[in-house]
Amino acid sequence: MSRVVVLTGGVGGAKLVLGLVNLLPPAGVTAIVNTGDDFRHLGLHVSPDVDTLLYTLCGRANRAQGWGREDESWSFMAALAELGGPAWFKLGDRDLALHVLRTQALASGATLFAFTQRVAERWGIAATVLPMSDDPVATEIATAGGALAFQRYFVEHRCEPVATGIAFAGAAQARPAPGVIEAIGDRDTRAILIAPSNPYLSVDPILAVPGIRAALAAATAPVVAVSPIVGGDAVKGPTAKLMREFGAPVSDRTIAGHYAGLIDGLLVDGRAPAVDLGVASACTDTLMHDLNDRIRVARSALGLADRLGR
Amino acid sequence: MSRVVVLTGGVGGAKLVLGLVNLLPPAGVTAIVNTGDDFRHLGLHVSPDVDTLLYTLCGRANRAQGWGREDESWSFMAALAELGGPAWFKLGDRDLALHVLRTQALASGATLFAFTQRVAERWGIAATVLPMSDDPVATEIATAGGALAFQRYFVEHRCEPVATGIAFAGAAQARPAPGVIEAIGDRDTRAILIAPSNPYLSVDPILAVPGIRAALAAATAPVVAVSPIVGGDAVKGPTAKLMREFGAPVSDRTIAGHYAGLIDGLLVDGRAPAVDLGVASACTDTLMHDLNDRIRVARSALGLADRLGR
Numbered sequence: 100m101s102r103v104v105v106l107t108g109g110v111g112g113a114k115l116v117l118g119l120v121n122l123l124p125p126a127g128v129t130a131i132v133n134t135g136d137d138f139r140h141l142g143l144h145v146s147p148d149v150d151t152l153l154y155t156l157c158g159r160a161n162r163a164q165g166w167g168r169e170d171e172s173w174s175f176m177a178a179l180a181e182l183g184g185p186a187w188f189k190l191g192d193r194d195l196a197l198h199v200l201r202t203q204a205l206a207s208g209a210t211l212f213a214f215t216q217r218v219a220e221r222w223g224i225a226a227t228v229l230p231m232s233d234d235p236v237a238t239e240i241a242t243a244g245g246a247l248a249f250q251r252y253f254v255e256h257r258c259e260p261v262a263t264g265i266a267f268a269g270a271a272q273a274r275p276a277p278g279v280i281e282a283i284g285d286r287d288t289r290a291i292l293i294a295p296s297n298p299y300l301s302v303d304p305i306l307a308v309p310g311i312r313a314a315l316a317a318a319t320a321p322v323v324a325v326s327p328i329v330g331g332d333a334v335k336g337p338t339a340k341l342m343r344e345f346g347a348p349v350s351d352r353t354i355a356g357h358y359a360g361l362i363d364g365l366l367v368d369g370r371a372p373a374v375d376l377g378v379a380s381a382c383t384d385t386l387m388h389d390l391n392d393r394i395r396v397a398r399s400a401l402g403l404a405d406r407l408g409r
Numbered sequence: 410m411s412r413v414v415v416l417t418g419g420v421g422g423a424k425l426v427l428g429l430v431n432l433l434p435p436a437g438v439t440a441i442v443n444t445g446d447d448f449r450h451l452g453l454h455v456s457p458d459v460d461t462l463l464y465t466l467c468g469r470a471n472r473a474q475g476w477g478r479e480d481e482s483w484s485f486m487a488a489l490a491e492l493g494g495p496a497w498f499k500l501g502d503r504d505l506a507l508h509v510l511r512t513q514a515l516a517s518g519a520t521l522f523a524f525t526q527r528v529a530e531r532w533g534i535a536a537t538v539l540p541m542s543d544d545p546v547a548t549e550i551a552t553a554g555g556a557l558a559f560q561r562y563f564v565e566h567r568c569e570p571v572a573t574g575i576a577f578a579g580a581a582q583a584r585p586a587p588g589v590i591e592a593i594g595d596r597d598t599r600a601i602l603i604a605p606s607n608p609y610l611s612v613d614p615i616l617a618v619p620g621i622r623a624a625l626a627a628a629t630a631p632v633v634a635v636s637p638i639v640g641g642d643a644v645k646g647p648t649a650k651l652m653r654e655f656g657a658p659v660s661d662r663t664i665a666g667h668y669a670g671l672i673d674g675l676l677v678d679g680r681a682p683a684v685d686l687g688v689a690s691a692c693t694d695t696l697m698h699d700l701n702d703r704i705r706v707a708r709s710a711l712g713l714a715d716r717l718g719r
Contacts, residue, residue: 141509141510141513142509142512142513142516143509168488171484172482172484172502174481174482174484174501174502174503175485175502175503175505175506175509177503178478178502178503178504178505178506178507179506179509179510181506181531182506182507182510182528182531183531184506184509184510191484192482192484192485192488192502192505193484193485193487193488194488195485195488195502195505196485196488196489196491196492196494197488197492199451199452199453199485199489199494200451200489200492200494202452203451203452206452218492221491221492221493
């Protein structure tokens, strides 16, 4: 069966993956998911991006909130606050079940890969959700006030500190999770997409796992990124803010430059000016409000890949 | 300040302790609590009897249910079931906060004693709640089908298997928690009460911790037990069933015999026949439906202790 592989972070990337599974046979879609956001909180192993993929693909994502589970309740957090526990990272009562089971599974010797497959199977997810690695990789944001662990930066400090650099602790020792290199290199893989996730915080950690860049370079399938830039800004999150802090224009050109040598094409928003990106490109409306948008963006990215080949 | 010490299990014992703190200055009441029921579930350290004491003394106990927290919700359990997690032991969303924080505290090197004091202080509990030990002690029930860990026997199997014996794994190596021996031996201690908890499952684990029996024998304060037998049966739980399985009559005499050499007096239910118990005794209505009942039983037990002295 023809296969499409997507490198993805959480919310934005999950929208593209949802578009793909509504466009293609879901079993042919493989998501390779950032785990640089993973962290231990209250002794629990939290994998935000993997969970966003799982919740999105089984229809349990909280659409109104933009993260976490649908039909969520917050009694645990209320009781935690009453006990003086940390309130900055919100764990819903239902979401907790996933973290508690995962923590127990990992403590019993299971891998993050194996646990993720078990949940995907339980929830009837036909697509393949692969954590980028079973080994710990921790995204850290360097700031004038010192290094901040990802969730401290992203959630507690709401991306407010000025970033002076980004590091992926543990990445040099990490191995790709089972299936990652195989999916990228599979001769049946029709296209490898890079989701419109944050390039610095969500995609770079995946690319920092030794072996993944080389596999992308050696792949027979074309690699196409979807730009997160819309109308000179990023749709959400700190992408544009980081670009400015790193002295780069907030533009598709910066995205193309960031992925130079890695991608064969870039899908950009239809409203972007036509400038030389230094790489093949196509345009569509890349904002993904509803499922039709998601399917359209997925179709456009695949169309560009099919046109380019390798 | 004059002090009263209570050896106690969960629900029934907590009622007596609540009576005491409503009869006396709460700061003078010390509960030494069974931890033989403690276990790890889903990777979390659960201390059912300590928690029942904490919830009861701060007014957060679920009175209708008879265990757990008031105002509880069950979203976590619903999501856990959906994921195929174990459903036999129910963890409420609010209750979970205590288990998660305790597990994290213990993993960080805190003792159960220290964590319990922190929660008691946070919740404004003036009485002292002491786990019997910081060291692991696991009550195990021997049955024809093999040994059952306490919660498996009590919750999962609803005390249905016939018990052929009870063991307290780890007890021989356990040390009394800070304050336990001191409270028992304190010259200001007016009385040491044994709550109407299950003698085999809730009080014996406390007595199995080396040093506690000797401290009771050496104490200057009288030791008075409150019999859990009412009208030839136990108020709740498997006390009477265990007595039958161990070939002992379900009677105050069996209770007096069980604690022989340890207690100076036994408070029995007013409706019990007057037989020779082999130990000094007093009668009252020992059923504790409401707070007035609890205060009355506490007053009667203290009255018997005061009368006996040592």
